[in-house]
Amino acid sequence: MHAKTPDNELIQDVLQGNTAAYAELVERYRSFVFTIALRYINSREDAEEVSQDIFVKAFRSLADFKGASKFSTWLYTITTTTCLSFLRKKKLAVQSLDNEHVFAVAENVDGGMSANQVEQKSRVQMVNEAIRMLSPEDSQVITLFYKGEQTLEEIAQIIGKEPNAVKVQLHRARTRLKEKMTKHFSAEVRDIY
Amino acid sequence: MDINPLHNGMEHSDDMELRLWEYIDGLSQEPSVIERLIAENAEWRAKYAELMEVHQLVQSTALEEPSLRFTKNVMEEIARLQIAPATKQYINTKIIWGIAAFFLTVIVGFLVYGFAQVDWSAGNSNGNPMGVDFTSVDYGKMFNNTFVNLFMMANVILGLMLLDRFLNMKRKKMLER
Structure with a gap:
């Protein structure tokens, strides 16, 4: 089995003209980038287009990546700024956990399902849906911490906050996630606890 | 002091959760206590x-x-593009220093010339707190003599040199593309 080539080696390859090596980086991080984009942008089509744009931007600016941080941290910073500027341009309404309309929609979705369908819903799907109900900031912090392999300091760098503020935000995001799961998926949560 | 037992209970629960999350994340300063x-x-x-x-x-x-x-979409897109030069490479520090020197020269020149026009021996007259009689400054003379003309000429030449370098750089970039 081949060992995974380190990101920095792939970047050097790309900078030396081997553009094909960039495909490996795209493969490695496409799901992370797409997931974070989806936390901000509700439409899958738009999120995919923005994610592609993020990788193109990262490629164009690759010479600026000096390796002072992890490539993923640098890439997620581009992801955050690109998503925010997309939302500013499109002036899309960002779904928030305080948005009553979103709650109503979520409740109706569940209400429209048969008991059997609700039972079949896997725990993973349930958590994913609960994460989607959070604000983009909360869901991004949770995604970066759990799935993006980022430390609190790295998340702070990505979202432009102090590490202590990120720690508190992560704590609050998890508390809100727990509340969401209890409120909207109480049947599944009862099974779990 | 908050004497509401409900608030105290919530604070206790919040503090407990925060400390437990730190422990779960492996960031606790007091793992043995937890x-x-x-x-x-x-x-x-x-x-x-x-x-x-x-x-x-x-x-x-x-x-x-x-x-x-x-x-595949990303790779097709980047096939038509080139990696941009690193920011430090295309920001020429010499140009930045040149612009700074230009403005510094202008400011210092005007200050020196302004102070040279002041009649320091005139003293405090007519309640002028600065002791400068502005009515006695001959503005016509200020913008007519040879010194000012030479100074302005030097600035114009410096400005043209900077503009030339800037345009040259742009042309080179275009050719590189």
Whole structure:
């Protein structure tokens, strides 16, 4: 089995003209980038287009990546700024956990399902849906911490906050996630606890 | 002091959760204290079990997958592009220093010339707090003599040199593309 080539080696390859090596980086991080984009942008089509744009931007600016941080941290910073500027341009309404309309929609979705369908819903799907109900900031912090392999300091760098503020935000995001799961998926949560 | 027992209870619960999350994340400064609390206190033990469930559930979530053509689309897009030169390479520090020197020269020149026009021996007259009689400044003379003309000429030449370098750089970039 081949060992995974380190990101920095792939970047050097790309900078030396081997553009094909960039495909490996795209493969490695496409799901992370797409997931974070989806936390901000509700439409899958738009999120995919923005994610592609993020990788193109990262490629164009690759010479600026000096390796002072992890490539993923640098890439997620581009992801955050690109998503925010997309939302500013499109002036899309960002779904928030305080948005009553979103709650109503979520409740109706569940209400429209048969008991059997609700039972079949896997725990993973349930958590994913609960994460989607959070604000983009909360869901991004949770995604970066759990799935993006980022430390609190790295998340702070990505979202432009102090590490202590990120720690508190992560704590609050998890508390809100727990509340969401209890409120909207109480049947599944009862099974779990 | 908050004497509301409900508030105190909420604060206690919040503090407990925060400390337990730090412990679960491996960031706690007092892991042995938390371990002891979990072992000896039923409330802490129950909360720890509850948070661990949430932690494991979030860990088990899968990432969203983009379409199968995603990587291909990105590679097709970048095939038409080139990596931009590093920011430090295209920001020429000599030009920055040149612009700074230009403005510094202008400011210093005007200051020197302005002070040279002041009649320091005139003293404080007519209640002028600065002791400068502005009515006696001959503005016509200020903008007519040879010194000012030479100074302005030097500035114009410096400005043209900077403009030339800037345009040259732009032309080179265009040719490189």
